Amino acid sequence: MGAVSDRPQPRVLVVDDEEHITELVAMGLGFNGFEVERAASGRAALSAIESRRPDLVVLDVMLPDLDGFEVARRLRQAEGAGSRVPIIFLTARDTTQDKVEGLRLGSDDYVTKPFSIEELIERVKAVLRRSKGVGPGDHRLSYADLELDEETRDVWRSGKLIELTVTEYKLLHYLLSNARRVLTREQILAHVWDYTFTGNASVLETYISYLRHKVDAFDPPLIHTVRGVGYTLRLPPDRSS
């Protein structure tokens, strides 16, 4: 612990041989205040981990040389138990179950491809929280009388608990962590839906509608349409002053 856990900007190493994936992840994490490094192969990853000592590694299982599990194995072997780096594996959705189960044993985690950025960022935060023992308060988002706990995934409006489905939650989370900012339709689709989503962009409208029923069935409404642009979460404009 010590130096590593106190670093203001946690350093994350992203390992994947597909450039557009590392790019996507780097961008998402970068936005969220992480310092991001990249590697495109297992061996590159090992040497980058040794030289840069990241706080966390996002590691694709499928790599050209050593696969992700092998990388992890070698890491664990080489390192003293005290200095182990948490790993989040990226796996294909059809990876055999027992392999995946193995992952759960450590402080590690895994995310199946294709994932959405919101999803991955949350996992990264969660794992870092775990490994650093970050106190509470860090995993709570709030705006006005809307509250969201990233750990329990509870959402409250005016102190009243609200149940959301996975997609609803991701959408609200993205809106909430960008409260007041106007997010374009495209930004939202790119963050909340996984990166292979090519379907009808009107899903977004449908989910906004769902959220309004559940979250905005109170006064004042927080979710606002910005016609021709996208949506924003904020208190309604104050017309009095």
Add this chain to the structure above:
Amino acid sequence: MGAVSDRPQPRVLVVDDEEHITELVAMGLGFNGFEVERAASGRAALSAIESRRPDLVVLDVMLPDLDGFEVARRLRQAEGAGSRVPIIFLTARDTTQDKVEGLRLGSDDYVTKPFSIEELIERVKAVLRRSKGVGPGDHRLSYADLELDEETRDVWRSGKLIELTVTEYKLLHYLLSNARRVLTREQILAHVWDYTFTGNASVLETYISYLRHKVDAFDPPLIHTVRGVGYTLRLPPDRSS
């Protein structure tokens, strides 16, 4: 980071085989303090990128030799992961969805043709902000008691919030970012409306009228007609002296 991000005048390479497009974009970006270079083909682009090392590339997807995606692919391949240039793609509005989806993966962005210059400039700034990690405070424009926040799209006059439609917002944004400068009718039409706009140029008058109602229903008026030329946003001339 380092030298590149500290350059006062970011360098942008514009790649399109249609001369009037590169011309238009070059002019627009030039006015906004960018140093602009041009290329008319994929191969020319690659060599220009290598020799000039721009901070950003505006890249048409449709090119005579290598298409934009191919250019990007070769770039990514050639470059070390650390030195990648952000790209903004120009695509036709009807580009197949999955191609466009691919773009969402990077820190890149895309703009569909036909676009308005204001739009493109905003994207360029946004992408550079992202890739350089420029802090907040950069996204606020103001003149006199008029304020505009590019992130929340809020506009305030005398501390009072004003709601604008997309076109009104673009128009005001252009006027405001050129405060005190006299803008000709043609400049405004070219910047705020997309470049295929051939309609009745009196839209501009209509929108000026809208803006005056919303933004200039205060003292002193800021939007002034320069008869025979165009419009300007500034404090009224001081008649006391």
Add this chain to the structure above:
DNA sequence: GAGTTTCCTCAGAGTCTTCTGTGGGTCGGG
């Protein structure tokens, strides 16, 4: 394996923007 939940598509209705045209007002040169 049946029932339930969640996700996405689709289409109709309603709303908001944008643009055009007209008629009248204003400015400035002669």
Add this chain to the structure above:
DNA sequence: CCCGACCCACAGAAGACTCTGAGGAAACTC
């Protein structure tokens, strides 16, 4: 002071955008 060019306000039509409900498919649960 008069006239023409230029500009403004207004209102309506066309079109773009958004919302919502219904329903099928897929995933999950028990």
